[in-house]
Amino acid sequence: MKSNIRIYLISALGLLLSTLFFGLLATWAFLYPEVYNKFLPFYQLRPFHVSAALFWIITGATASILFYKNETVAKGIKSSALLETGFIVIWLSTIAAIFICYGLKIFGGREYWEFPPILCLPLLISWILLMFSFYVPLFKNTGKKPMYIWMWATGILFFLITFVEQNLWQIAWFRASYLKEITVQWKSNGAMVGAWNQMIYGTSLYLMVKISGDETIAKGKTAFFFYMLGLTNLMFNWGHHIYNVPTASWIRDTSYVISMTEWVFLIRMIQSFKKTLEQRAKLRHLLTYRFIIAAEFWVFMNLLLTLSISVPAINLYTHGTHITVAHAMGATIGINSMLLLASFTYMLKIDNLKGRVSKFLSFSYWVSQFSLGCFWIALIVAGFIKGYRTVENSKLNFQEIMEPVLKVMKVFSYAGVFLVISIASIVIVYLYNAIKLKQYQTQIEI
Amino acid sequence: MIRLWIGLFIAFAIYTCMVYYYCDKSQKTEISPSSNALVGWNIWQNKNCQSCHQIYGLGGYMGPDLTNLASDTTKNDLYISSFIKYGTAKMPNFNLSDSEIVKLVSFLKWVDKSGKNRVSKEKVTWTGNYKLDN
Numbered sequence: 001m002k003s004n005i006r007i008y009l010i011s012a013l014g015l016l017l018s019t020l021f022f023g024l025l026a027t028w029a030f031l032y033p034e035v036y037n038k039f040l041p042f043y044q045l046r047p048f049h050v051s052a053a054l055f056w057i058i059t060g061a062t063a064s065i066l067f068y069k070n071e072t073v074a075k076g077i078k079s080s081a082l083l084e085t086g087f088i089v090i091w092l093s094t095i096a097a098i099f100i101c102y103g104l105k106i107f108g109g110r111e112y113w114e115f116p117p118i119l120c121l122p123l124l125i126s127w128i129l130l131m132f133s134f135y136v137p138l139f140k141n142t143g144k145k146p147m148y149i150w151m152w153a154t155g156i157l158f159f160l161i162t163f164v165e166q167n168l169w170q171i172a173w174f175r176a177s178y179l180k181e182i183t184v185q186w187k188s189n190g191a192m193v194g195a196w197n198q199m200i201y202g203t204s205l206y207l208m209v210k211i212s213g214d215e216t217i218a219k220g221k222t223a224f225f226f227y228m229l230g231l232t233n234l235m236f237n238w239g240h241h242i243y244n245v246p247t248a249s250w251i252r253d254t255s256y257v258i259s260m261t262e263w264v265f266l267i268r269m270i271q272s273f274k275k276t277l278e279q280r281a282k283l284r285h286l287l288t289y290r291f292i293i294a295a296e297f298w299v300f301m302n303l304l305l306t307l308s309i310s311v312p313a314i315n316l317y318t319h320g321t322h323i324t325v326a327h328a329m330g331a332t333i334g335i336n337s338m339l340l341l342a343s344f345t346y347m348l349k350i351d352n353l354k355g356r357v358s359k360f361l362s363f364s365y366w367v368s369q370f371s372l373g374c375f376w377i378a379l380i381v382a383g384f385i386k387g388y389r390t391v392e393n394s395k396l397n398f399q400e401i402m403e404p405v406l407k408v409m410k411v412f413s414y415a416g417v418f419l420v421i422s423i424a425s426i427v428i429v430y431l432y433n434a435i436k437l438k439q440y441q442t443q444i445e446i
Numbered sequence: 447m448i449r450l451w452i453g454l455f456i457a458f459a460i461y462t463c464m465v466y467y468y469c470d471k472s473q474k475t476e477i478s479p480s481s482n483a484l485v486g487w488n489i490w491q492n493k494n495c496q497s498c499h500q501i502y503g504l505g506g507y508m509g510p511d512l513t514n515l516a517s518d519t520t521k522n523d524l525y526i527s528s529f530i531k532y533g534t535a536k537m538p539n540f541n542l543s544d545s546e547i548v549k550l551v552s553f554l555k556w557v558d559k560s561g562k563n564r565v566s567k568e569k570v571t572w573t574g575n576y577k578l579d580n
Contacts, residue, residue, distance in 0.1 A: 030508055033536045041538050042508050043497040107494040111505060114494055165462075175487070176478055178560040179470035182502060187465060224447065228454070235458040245502045246561035246578040247469045254461075256575055313574040316565050320503025320511060386507075391567065398510035 001347070001437060004085045005066050009347065010434050011092050012063045013427050015056035016337070018099075020420045020427075022049035027413045031406065047102050047114040053332055054112055055095050058159070060340035061199040062087075062130060065152050067347050068206055073149060074137035083133035090126035094119055110169060110185055120167050127160055146218035147227050148209070151202030154227075158195035158234060162188045183247050190238025196336070198230065204292055204339045207346055211289055212279065226268070229261060237262075243315045252312065259310035266303045269296070286351050287361060291342035294369055298334025301376070305330065317391055322405070323383030326376050333372055333419075341426065348433045357429060364425040371418035378412035472578075479556050486553025493540050502563050509537060513563035516555040526551055 001009075026045040029036035036042065066084060098115040101107070108116040134156055138149070165188035168174045174181050209218050217223065239255025276296065283289040305327050309318045318324060345351060350361070382405045389401045479487070490496065498508035505511075515526065530547050533539035542550070561578070569576040 033508070037536075037538045042506070043494045043538070046497040046506055047494065108488075108492050110491065111496050114491075114497070174466075175484065177470045178479075178557055180466070182504065183465060183469040186504065187462075228450065231451075231454060235454065236461065241504070242502065243576075244563060244565050244578075246472060248472050249577055251465065251469060252575060311574045312576050313570045316567070316570065316576070320500055320507075322507065325507070390564075394564070 001067070002070075002081070002084075004081065004088055005063065006434060006437060008059070008063045008066065008088045008092070009344065010431060012056060012059040012340075013344070013431050013434065015052050015059055015095070017424060017427050017431075019049060019052040019056050020424050022052055024416055024420045025049075027409075027416050031409060031413060044102060044105060047107065048099065050112055051095075051098060051102070051114065057196055057200070057332060057336050057340070059091070059095075060337075060344070061155070061196055061203065062091075064203040064340065064343040064347070065134065065156070065199060066130075068203065069134060069137070072146075072206070073134065073141060073152075075141075077137045077140050080133060080136075083129050087126045087129040087133060090122050090129070094122040094126065097122075110166070112189065113166060117167060117170055120163070124160075124163065127163065131156055131160065144219075146209070146215070147223040148202040148206040148218050150227060151198045151205065151230075154231060154234075155195050155198030155200075155202060158198065159192065162192035162195055166192065179245060179247055182245055183242060183251070186241040187238050190241050191234055193331070194230070194234025194237075198234065200336055200339050201230070203343050204295065207288060207292065207342055210346070211283060211286060226265070229264060233258060233261065237310075240310045240315060243312045244319050256310065256312060259307070262303060262307055262310070266300070266307065269300055269303075287358075287365070288342045288345040288351055290365060291338045291345060294365075295335050295338035295342070297369075298330055298338065298372075302327065302330040302335060305380070317387035318383060319387075321383035321386040321390070322379045322409075323387065326379035326383060329379060330376055334376070337423075341430075344430055348430055348437065350430065350433060353429075353433075361426060361429060364422045367418055368422035368426070371415045371422060374415035375412055375419055378408055378415055382408040382412065477556065477559050480552060482549045482552035483556040484553075486549035486551070486556075489542070489546055489550050490553055493542075498537070501557055502561075511563055512554055512557075513561075514558050516551070516558035523551060526554070 022045055025036075025040065026042060026049045029040065029042040029045050033042060036045075098119055101115050101119070106116060107114045109120075113120070134152070138145075138153060165184065168184055168188075169181055174184055205218050205223075209215055236254055237258040239251045240259060243252055243255075276293070284293075305323070308314050309323065309327060353361070385408065386401060386405045389396055389404075393401075496505040498506045500506070500511040501513050503511060503513075515521065527544075527547050529537070530540070530542060530550060531544075565576055565578065569578065571577065
């Protein structure tokens with residue numbers, strides 16, 4: 001493994017640890033603001049947690065692409081290490097600067113990107129370097145490309161588009177109307193999730209090809225159909241975030257119709273369930289595969305939730321409640337993080353570990369799945385209570401609505417403790433192996 | 447495959463332009479923000495109010511949704527200003543000056559005029575969708 005990519009992988013894992021740490025603190029700050037407001041208030045902890053999560057996902061996804069690039073897109077082609085290193089250095093230094101800003105309570109951006117907007121500039125520059133490092137060998141490499149390469153290329157391009165769109169609020173014309181500004185903001189946020197999903201699902205597809213040895217998974221009409229369906233959803237299915245915003249009704253109509261195409265994904269998953277079980281019997285000894293299966297389970301659960309909240313009549317009750325958080329957490333932890341951990345397991349050769357470490361990882365894996373289940377259900381219950389009380393008891397004030405919600409949130413926080421401990425245990429083993437990899441490489445060089 | 451991809455991308459580009467130009471045309475009267483409201487909006491972002499509060503249900507869930515706070519007949523300007531100025535056990539005091547508080551309230555009043563946050567059940571149609579008007 002190249003040393004720049006190894007450092008990048010270690011940084012991504014560090015971001016995951018930070019996400020877990022700040023997430024736990026933010027939960028307690030949410031439940032006990034009287035205590036936390038004195039030293040680390042919720043409004044400071046939430047950006048730490050959210051940005052760490054966001055950067056863990058994007059850094060993890062790009063780390064995987066950079067690693068696999070040399071086996072696929074850039075195979076046999078000399079690619080510029082300078083571009084890669086430039087991207088890594090600028091990207092990671094900017095993330096460090098963002099966290100320093102949060103530490104000093106310097107904000108200024110919009111939701112999920114709360115840092116001063118000037119810091120978007122180095123992030124943009126670094127992304128352009130990444131694009132050069134990926135697209136130049138891609139265009140040199142002629143011939144039919146498997147679907148995972150299309151997915152990586154799409155994800156990288158659409159991240160750039162949505163990132164630029166995310167910053168359009170800095171132009172006065174977009175600020176002249178609140179409805180326009182909020183619509184564009186959530187258009188970009190929603191589509192950006194689709195962009196990183198393309199990068200991560202592409203990685204997952206590549207891993208499945210590698211561990212099953214079946215190249216046809218990433219070729220053919222079915223793979224193409226699901227790629228196009230995913231891309232359509234990326235482009236047009238962001239409106240459910242703003243159903244209640246009084247924008248033009250065709251935005252709501254388009255999103256409602258497009259979101260219903262997600263039934264195809266669900267039906268496909270049910271149809272292929274038997275095949276998945278057969279494959280599981282062959283590959284379950286691999287932790288890489290187990291993380292992919294966990295993600296598949298969470299895709300199924302999250303699809304059920306997403307399809308429900310995409311119906312405006314149901315969204316009426318769920319919007320602005322913890323059900324939206326369950327949807328976000330289910331996707332970022334259950335799907336994105338599980339697939340990224342699968343990728344890291346593969347890249348760091350964790351499946352080669354035997355004995356006690358292997359058993360410890362297996363145990364941590366099961367604890368993480370079980371606690372994530374409790375965590376997710378607690379959020380749905382909390383959201384249901386809040387939504388019901390808000391819509392059906394419109395005379396209740398905020399404190400009265402939240403009273404029973406906070407009791408459920410305590411269950412959420414207990415589940416969160418187990419989730420943090422279990423995932424952090426896995427990450428620490430991975431970090432140890434990533435560092436050990438360097439020593440191993442040095443020994444070989446000597 | 448490339449043709450289909452390009453076709454979809456063009457559709458996306460057209461849809462994006464339509465969103466930019468026509469998304470707010472349902473608003474009966476276009477209300478431009480005052481300079482005070484714009485400064486108030488920056489204060490909203492600089493103090494990271496969105497971490498705890500929502501507008502149109504978007505933001506953090508620590509505090510209440512503030513979309514229609516300004517038209518809430520049970521809370522007048524003085525009440526809102528005092529809340530911001532002194533904070534509460536749950537909301538920290540951000541040490542804002544009186545002038546900054548006026549601007550923040552001005553922003554919230556402007557947001558309030560853009561529409562209603564809550565959708566009543568009566569707006570839901572047989573398709574499961576609803577139609578909103580300002």
